[in-house]
């Protein structure tokens with residue numbers, strides 16, 4: 001099922017970070033079940049900026065940055081900021097289109113649908 005952008009926006013806004021010292025308590029772990037479910041729902045869309053994909057790019061596509069700029073528009077309603085940042089990327093990075101590659105070489109260990117998100121940013125901001 002496709003998650004629409006309004007719901008993703010709501011889900012991302014509701015994510016919480018663990019409080020130091022509480023992460024191992026049963027009460028805390030029980031409270032995180034909804035968060036884990038939300039995390040799974042947004043996983044294909046939300047880049048964690050871990051940069052584990054950085055060495056996989058056959059062309060010099062700034063993967064995490066581009067996906068983050070799309071998130072500004074998708075999750076936070078900040079289209080102008082996302083487009084401004086996208087347009088500040090080097091010209092050769094902006095000129096690339098995910099359709100230029102036969103298949104995507106980037107495998108995100110966090111489950112982000114990289115080529116889909118890059119194509120979305122390229123389509124929305126270019």
Ligand code: SF4
Nearest residue numbers: 047048050051053108
């Ligand atoms: S796309 Fe995946 S591997 Fe690359 S920085 Fe984002 S979360 Fe990490």
